[in-house]
């Protein structure tokens with residue numbers, strides 16, 4: 001059994017990494033830009049303030065590497081929210097148990113109605129999302145949802161509570177392609193501050209959850225930090241260490257990185273570490289230079305203009321016309337059910353044609369079971 005990531009994580013200290021990133025120089029950045037295989041130290045250089053003046057070079061290189069690896073393609077998907085019931089409190093999330101919100105968990109007929117509505121929009125790749133509520137949306141519920149949906153969609157990924165290893169195996173056997181599980185932040189004090197109730201308070205358990213997924217041989221694992229909770233540069237470096245650990249042990253699996261920037265939601269949350277558009281471009285292109293095999297994903301949290309500007313700079317997967325509330329596609333449900341507000345409200349068709357105009361072909365799957 002491979003060592004789990006939490007024991008590796010303990011060898012590193014947040015402040016040391018933060019200082020190392022801050023102290024990178026132009027020479028470190030230029031050295032990283034000349035390399036083909038980047039180390040975590042090179043990634044630190046690309047994340048550093050010193051790299052800000054190299055943004056244009058990073059963007060050009062990122063674009064070329066992405067085209068080399070993925071061609072002129074973009075995967076399009078939509079989140080399908082199955083339930084907004086959650087037993088946890090996360091300070092930044094509208095589904096937190098302490099928020100007054102009408103709770104809803106879709107039944108089989110409602111799941112099917114959502115599938116049909118998404119198909120009509122031209123979506124063929126879905127991300128199933130639930131809150132963390134094992135009694136309401138445990139593995140049996142998720143398995144049944146996958147069984148219902150797999151005949152309708154080319155690919156199904158999930159973003160749900162951490163499960164046990166064999167439970168992931170069960171979902172893979174049912175037709176699940178991938179799992180997204182974001183650490184949110186690798187900064188212990190911020191993690192404690194923002195996760196105050198429920199299973200998610202156990203930071204080490206969350207650090208080790210991707211190991212459980214990898215051990216089952218899933219096709220794709222999605223990682224990421226919630227941009228805005230702590231220093232994005234340091235958090236992203238820890239995420240890269242996490243990625244390298246998983247790649248070393250579960251090398252048959254593909255990996256994806258997402259860039260969720262905090263958005264307004266129900267509740268009262270102030271973003272303490274805001275990330276600017278320029279910094280987000282630096283982050284996206286730094287990831288591409290660090291690893292040209294990664295899927296890089298950008299959601300409708302971001303505004304239309306920003307998404308249009310960066311879709312050729314490294315991003316390989318985008319959501320479109322997303323609803324973040326259960327039943328949001330088939331019914332005209334109230335916005336009070338939603339997790340957060342989306343920014344890019346264009347239809348799938350509009351996003352599709354924007355991508356075509358930019359010379360990108362929309363794809364709905366990147367892999368097929370043999």
Ligand code: SF4
Nearest residue numbers: 086090093095096131
């Ligand atoms: S982030 Fe996830 S676990 Fe936290 S309150 Fe929202 S749905 Fe629940």
